[in-house]
Amino acid sequence: MSITLHEVYHTYQPNTPFEYHALKNISLEIKEGEFVGIIGHTGSGKSTLVQHFNGLLKATQGRVLIDGVDISGKEVKLKEIRQKVGLVFQYPEHQLFEETVAADIAFGPKNLGLSPDKIVKRVKKAMAMVKLDYERYKDSSPFVLSGGEKRRVAIAGVLAMEPKYLVLDEPTAGLDPKGRDEILAQIADLHREAGLTVVLVSHSMDDVARLASRLIVMHQGEVVYNNHPRQVFSENNRLKNIGLDIPTVTKLMIALKEKGWPVRTDILTIEEAKGEILKAVKGGKPHA
Amino acid sequence: MLKDITIGQYIPGNSAIHQLDPRTKIITLVLYMVGLFLVNNVTGYAVVTGFTLAVILLSGISLKIILKGLKPLLFIIVLTLGLHLFMTSGEIIWQWGFLKITSQGLRQGIFMALRLIFLVTITSLLTLTTTPIALTDGIEKVLKALFIPAAHELAMMMTIALRFIPTLIEETEKIMKAQMARGADFDTGGLLARAKSLIPLLVPLFLSSFRRADELAMAMEARCYRGGENRTRLKQLLMGTRDYFAFGITGLFLAITIVTRYMV
Ligand SMILES: Nc1ncnc2c1ncn2[C@@H]1O[C@H](COP(=O)(O)OP(=O)(O)O)[C@@H](O)[C@H]1O
Ligand SMILES: [Mg+2]
Numbered sequence: 001m002s003i004t005l006h007e008v009y010h011t012y013q014p015n016t017p018f019e020y021h022a023l024k025n026i027s028l029e030i031k032e033g034e035f036v037g038i039i040g041h042t043g044s045g046k047s048t049l050v051q052h053f054n055g056l057l058k059a060t061q062g063r064v065l066i067d068g069v070d071i072s073g074k075e076v077k078l079k080e081i082r083q084k085v086g087l088v089f090q091y092p093e094h095q096l097f098e099e100t101v102a103a104d105i106a107f108g109p110k111n112l113g114l115s116p117d118k119i120v121k122r123v124k125k126a127m128a129m130v131k132l133d134y135e136r137y138k139d140s141s142p143f144v145l146s147g148g149e150k151r152r153v154a155i156a157g158v159l160a161m162e163p164k165y166l167v168l169d170e171p172t173a174g175l176d177p178k179g180r181d182e183i184l185a186q187i188a189d190l191h192r193e194a195g196l197t198v199v200l201v202s203h204s205m206d207d208v209a210r211l212a213s214r215l216i217v218m219h220q221g222e223v224v225y226n227n228h229p230r231q232v233f234s235e236n237n238r239l240k241n242i243g244l245d246i247p248t249v250t251k252l253m254i255a256l257k258e259k260g261w262p263v264r265t266d267i268l269t270i271e272e273a274k275g276e277i278l279k280a281v282k283g284g285k286p287h288a
Numbered sequence: 289m290l291k292d293i294t295i296g297q298y299i300p301g302n303s304a305i306h307q308l309d310p311r312t313k314i315i316t317l318v319l320y321m322v323g324l325f326l327v328n329n330v331t332g333y334a335v336v337t338g339f340t341l342a343v344i345l346l347s348g349i350s351l352k353i354i355l356k357g358l359k360p361l362l363f364i365i366v367l368t369l370g371l372h373l374f375m376t377s378g379e380i381i382w383q384w385g386f387l388k389i390t391s392q393g394l395r396q397g398i399f400m401a402l403r404l405i406f407l408v409t410i411t412s413l414l415t416l417t418t419t420p421i422a423l424t425d426g427i428e429k430v431l432k433a434l435f436i437p438a439a440h441e442l443a444m445m446m447t448i449a450l451r452f453i454p455t456l457i458e459e460t461e462k463i464m465k466a467q468m469a470r471g472a473d474f475d476t477g478g479l480l481a482r483a484k485s486l487i488p489l490l491v492p493l494f495l496s497s498f499r500r501a502d503e504l505a506m507a508m509e510a511r512c513y514r515g516g517e518n519r520t521r522l523k524q525l526l527m528g529t530r531d532y533f534a535f536g537i538t539g540l541f542l543a544i545t546i547v548t549r550y551m552v
Contacts, residue, residue, distance in 0.1 A: 016353065017299060056465045079471050087469040095466040097491035107488065111471030143495075157470060 001067045003030040003053050003085065003165060003199075008062035010048055022048040024221045026062070030165070030199060035191045037212030037229070038201045041243045044218040046201045047090065050167050053199070054078075054085040083112060086163030090170045092154030093147070101127075101145075101153050102138035108161040126160035129194060130186055148179030152186070159190075166190060167199040172207055184211065209233070209247040209268045217244065230266040249273045256280070297454060299416050304530065305347035306417045310426025312531040313414055316538040323545035324406055332548035333402055339541050340406050347417050357412045358405060365401050372397035420451045425525055428516070440516025448504070456497065463492045 010023035022045045030036050030053075040046050051057040052064050055071045055078045064071050071081050089095065098104035102123050109119045127134050130152040137145075142153050155171070168187065172180040188211055191198045202208045208215065208229075215232045217225035219242040225232045233239070233246045236254065245251075253265045253273060262283060263276045300306075305313075320339075327336055344354060358365070376393030383389075415423065424447035431439035464474060467488045474485055 016356075017350075051465065054469060056468060079473070082469055082471055089462070089466045089469065092466065094496055095463055095470075095488075095492050097488045107467075107472070108470035111473070161471065 001032040001164075002065075004028075004065040004068075005052065005059075006063040006065070008052060008059045008064060010045075010052065010057060011060045012048075014060065022221050023052075023059075026223055028216060028223060028226060030197065032164070032197050033195070035198045035200070035211055035213050037208035037215045038199060038218060039203065039205065039208055039215060039244065040218030042203060045221040046203075046218055047169055048221075049218065050087060050169055050199065050201055053165070053167055054082045054087050056082075056087070079112070083161050084163055085165045085167060086158040086161055088155050088158050088166070088168045088171060090173055092157075092171075093142075093150035095157075096142040096150065096154060099141060100139050101132070101142050102134075104142050104153060105157045105160050108157055112161065122160045122162065123156075126156040129159050129190060130156045132156065146179075148175055148182060151175065151179075151183065155183075155186075163196070165197045165199065167201070169201045170203070171200070172202070172204070180207070187211070203244075205233075205245055205247045209250070217242075229268055233268070234266060297416060298419055299349060299353070301348050301417065303346060303348040303417070305343065305413070307530060308417075308534055309525055309527050309531045310418050310422040311429050311525060312527065312534050313418060314426050314430050316534055317410060317414055319538045319542050320410055321407065323542045324403060326542075326545045326549050328399070328549055332545055333399060335541070335544050335548060336406060337402070340409060343410070343413065347413055349413065349416050353416070354409055354412070358408060361404070361408055365404055368404055369397045369401045372400050415450060420447050423447055423450070425521070425523075429525065438516075440519065444516075452500070455500070456493070459496055460489065460493060463489055463496075 005026050005028050008023055008026040009021070012018070012020040012022055026049065038046050038049065048057065052059055053066075055064070055076075058072060066081055066084060069076060071078070096104050098107065102120075105123045105126055106119050109122045114122070123138075124134050127137065132149070132152055137149075137153075142150060145153065151171070155168070158166070166187075171183055171187065175183065184207060187198060187200060190196045191211075200208055200212060212229060215225060215227060215229045216223055217232060217239075224238075224242065225235070233250050236246055239246060246254075247268060249267055249270055249272075250265065253263050253267045253276065256263050256277070257265055261277075261280045263280045267273050267276060324336055327333055344351065373389055373393045374387060376390050376396050378390035378392035380388050381391050381394070418426070424443045427446055428439050428443035431442055436442065464472075468474070472485060472488055474482070474489070476482075477485070
């Protein structure tokens with residue numbers, strides 16, 4: 001069971017002066033249970049790519065398979081695909097429209113044609129998943145909440161569809177550091193505890209590096225890396241060339257190594273860095 | 289789908305039409321419209337068709353883009369054609385049950401449809417070949433010449449509206465997609481169901497428009513914008529030979545349309 005793209009191309013506004021080849025020859029697979037990070041500079045085609053995962057955009061050429069089913073087929077019900085692959089857009093709070101938080105989250109399940117008591121159950125569950133207290137928030141207007149709360153409501157709106165794959169397009173954009181950490185921690189929980197397959201789109205290495213078990217790096221509409229974060233970050237110079245930075249901790253370790261400290265440089269988290277540095281310090285000062 | 293709307297878009301270019309002074313374009317557009325509404329026979333429409341095609345050719349804008357811009361209006365054009373076709377009384381040339389087409393109806397229907405098509409074509413050609421800034425300057429000058437108060441503000445409002453059409457379309461598509469990702473369905477069901485399905489689209493769209501308006505106002509004020517009073521320009525509008533030539537040709541066109549109406 002997986003999301004599979006086979007030689008996918010996407011062209012915006014074909015046959016006009018504005019023709020733009022946003023995706024070129026993309027082949028990739030996202031297996032059930034994975035946590036995949038998609039990273040790339042603004043305009044590299046990340047959003048275009050993920051909109052192919054649930055059939056919002058159609059490949060100009062190539063095939064998209066969800067759990068083995070080609071979604072361009074005539075008999076395919078796109079609503080079912082969209083239920084299976086939940087997509088949270090960038091700035092999802094801009095799509096809120098209902099008078100109450102609960103009603104807004106219920107929009108997805110309602111569209112799936114569920115019964116009222118099932119809908120309520122799903123709303124409660126979805127709100128618990130993003131750590132919003134049901135009783136406290138259900139009747140408040142989504143428009144009076146803080147930025148981070150609004151975003152959690154919007155994410156709950158997608159979770160209430162009970163997707164198997166959860167795709168989030170830059171879920172931390174525009175949040176303050178605290179809001180960002182909270183959202184990222186919740187996404188990590190959704191993967192670990194709720195067992196969702198997660199695809200996290202971001203342009204920040206710091207966000208993705210710690211969480212993802214695999215990184216897909218996009219550049220000008222093409223996949224340039226598709227590998228474990230440690231492998232990807234070892235290509236420091238090439239990443240710089242395409243305008244991407246490596247995580248701050250990794251940078252620190254490289255700087256220490258250059259100063260002569262005997263440390264590993266394929267470090268992704270602060271915990272790992274701490275261990276390495278302590279080990280190196282115990283070993284004594286380096287001879288530069 | 290929504291991307292087909294070309295009104296308000298600008299396509300960079302270097303054609304003779306692109307290089308005309310915006311005032312020239314606006315005034316000749318008005319003259320053209322007068323001509324378009326004067327013609328009432330085959331000769332007249334032939335002249336208008338020829339003139340319009342020549343202008344399109346001269347602008348270097350591909351016919352494909354023009355046709356694409358007409359697509360959203362297809363319904364209105366067909367409706368106009370149909371209404372005239374079946375509702376005009378006269379000499380019957382085709383009949384089926386209560387439906388009948390008269391020769392007058394056929395003629396009138398085709399004329400009206402052509403009029404609509406040309407009207408939209410030439411108007412979108414104005415925005416397709418004129419940058420928004422040039423367009424504001426042009427509108428402002430023309431309004432001032434007509435002694436209309438608050439000419440600058442009016443022109444600014446029009447240009448901002450024009451400028452934001454593509455942005456709003458983009459926004460609409462984005463919100464539509466976001467709601468579709470939650471299982472929304474915008475194009476099936478009866479009239480009532482469809483009207484209802486627009487709520488999840490319209491509410492966020494209004495909110496974002498207000499947000500945008502707020503941000504734009506703030507950004508303009510931050511750069512000390514305070515209306516047209518004492519405002520000077522970096523680029524002065526200057527008419528040249530090309531513009532006088534354009535006036536001459538459009539004047540000639542108008543004269544010919546008058547001739548076809550009253551003398552042919
Ligand atoms: N609807 C559209 N029409 C035309 N071009 C588009 C459209 N959406 C995106 N693009 C272009 O496609 C490229 C990739 O965009 P996107 O997928 O949004 O990149 P990212 O999410 O990585 O920033 C950009 O250059 C963008 O300008
Ligand atoms: Mg994007």
